Each structure stands twice: as structure tokens, then as C-alpha cells.
């Protein structure tokens with residue numbers, strides 16, 4: 001999706017303190033139309049607190065949050081109409097089937113007559129729940145309950161969806177299905193803020209990520225942006241046509257290249273530093289007379305980035 005310049009979700013120096021706990025401490029970021037923003041952090045990082053403020057369920061201690069330009073403090077009603085919130089806990093409703101459950105939320109959003117029926121049909125079809133319309137909620141699997149919860153948060157066709165740890169507790173198949181649904185929502189021009197501590201899940205579905213810990217946003221940007229902004233650890237693999245041991249000795253005399261292992265024509269080593277240093281190293285190897293047939297580095301995954309960024313700061 002191509003981002004335009006007006007953000008749909010905006011956090012402006014958001015703070016929320018509970019006594020001495022700084023649950024959210026000076027967090028600012030923007031999400032643009034059609035983007036999927038991954039909000040990543042360990043337990044207790046402040047994700048739910050910020051999302052609850054965006055959903056107008058709590059107020060900030062300082063700062064503001066805006067949906068489509070409307071402040072959660074000054075214009076909560078307008079915010080609610082534009083926003084669908086999927087909380088991390090599914091509300092329990094005894095003796096209600098899927099259709100009745102969605103119908104209740106459709107009516108709560110003021111949908112009447114034909115509009116309500118159309119919204120129900122669309123939501124059931126989107127979530128794949130049409131076959132289970134008459135099934136009591138108590139008999140649904142966790143994955144189906146999550147679909148229903150997603151359905152409830154999109155019944156009024158909001159432009160913005162806030163999804164708090166939607167993948168938590170799902171089996172792998174249900175996770176894949178959820179991921180596909182989120183991708184389809186983005187294709188329908190929804191702007192999505194989705195939280196998780198399951199990092200690899202978000203890497204595949206998000207355009208942008210923000211890493212939060214102890215209430216503070218440590219990094220935002222695309223995964224590649226975050227990697228560029230810091231030193232990364234790489235495992236480099238080199239194939240040299242001859243003199244592998246000489247190359248290993250030559251390399252061991254340089255700073256910053258460790259865990260050197262040779263295996264026939266192959267040489268592996270670790271490198272912590274800027275990516276550009278590896279390109280310089282390759283040039284130096286060739287200039288030193290080594291016949292390099294292959295040179296490649298294994299890139300960090302989002303999980304690596306997360307671990308790197310939050311290193312030593314997890315609560």
C-alpha cells in the first residue's frame with residue numbers, strides 16, 4: 001500500500017502513568033492509510049495501555065492520540081465511529097449464537113434494517129462464519145472465537161482497526177488464517193494497528209513496526225530501517241578457491257570478525273558492526289590475493305532485531 005501524508009492513527013507524546021508505573025512514557029508514532037503497523041513488545045511493555053487509550057477506554061496522563069485527526073480526549077464519539085477495537089480478552093456471553101452476538105454489536109453501532117442485514121452478511125462472509133451462524137458461542141474453538149471477535153470489531157465498517165494480540169493462543173493453522181484475514185483487511189484499505197510479542201508473525205504482515213519496552217518506544221520503521229539504524233550481528237559465509245587456512249589466519253588478525261570456522265573451501269565467521277564493513281572486507285580479501293568465489297551474509301530476522309533492540313531491558 002502507498003502511504004499518503006495524513007496519518008490515520010497518531011500518538012503525540014502519549015503518557016499514561018499508574019502511580020509510579022510509567023506504563024506509556026512519551027510515545028509518538030504515526031500510521032498512514034492502508035498501512036499495517038506492528039506494535040511489538042514483551043509482556044508489560046505498554047501495548048494494551050496505548051491501545052485502550054486509542055479505543056477511548058482510558059485517558060492519557062499527558063499527550064494525545066488521534067484517529068483520523070480526531071482527538072480521543074476531545075472527540076471520543078467521532079473516534080469510536082471510525083475505529084474497531086479487538087481486545088486481547090474475548091467477552092463471555094452465555095447462551096448466544098454467532099448471529100445474535102454480531103447482531104447485538106451491529107445494533108449497538110446504530111445499524112438498522114437493511115444496513116444491519118448487509119453488515120451482518122458481509123462480516124459473516126469475511127470471517128468465514130456463515131456456516132456457524134446458529135452455533136452457540138460456548139461451542140466455538142479459540143480460532144473461531146477470534147474470528148467472531150474480529151467480526152464484532154469490523155461490523156460498523158471502521159476505517160481503523162486496533163487488534164490487541166489477536167494471534168495469542170491460536171494454533172498454527174488458525175494463526176495463518178488470521179494473518180490472511182488481516183492482509184485482506186489491509187487490501188480493503190483499513191489502517192491496522194496490531195500488537196504481538198510473536199515477532200515472526202508480524203514480520204510477514206506489517207509494513208511498519210514499532211518496538212516498545214517499559215513504556216518507551218525504542219524504534220520504529222520498516223524492519224530494514226530498524227536494522228540500518230544499529231549494529232547488527234551477521235554470520236558470513238565465504239567460499240575461497242584455495243588457501244582457506246591462510247584466509248582464516250589473515251581474518252583472525254583483524255578486529256571485529258569472530259567465531260572463524262573453516263570447512264574445505266568454506267569459511268564462516270561472525271561480524272558485529274555496520275553492513276558496509278563487510279563490503280570493505282570483501283574488497284580487502286581480493287586485494288590481498290585470495291580467490292573469493294562466494295561471499296554472503298545471513299540477515300537478521302525481525303526476532304533478532306527485537307532481541308537486539310530490547311537487549312537487557314526486558315522487565
Ligand SMILES: Nc1ncnc2c1ncn2[C@@H]1O[C@H](COP(=O)(O)OP(=O)(O)OP(=O)(O)O)[C@@H](O)[C@H]1O
Nearest residue numbers: 018021022023041042043044045046047048049050
Ligand atoms: N489499570 C492498571 N493499574 C496499574 N497498573 C497497570 C494498569 N494497567 C496496566 N498497568 C501496568 O502498566 C504496564 C504496561 O501494561 P500493558 O498491559 O499496557 O502492557 P502490554 O505490553 O500490553 O503487556 P501484555 O503483553 O502482557 O498484555 C505494566 O507494568 C502493567 O502492570
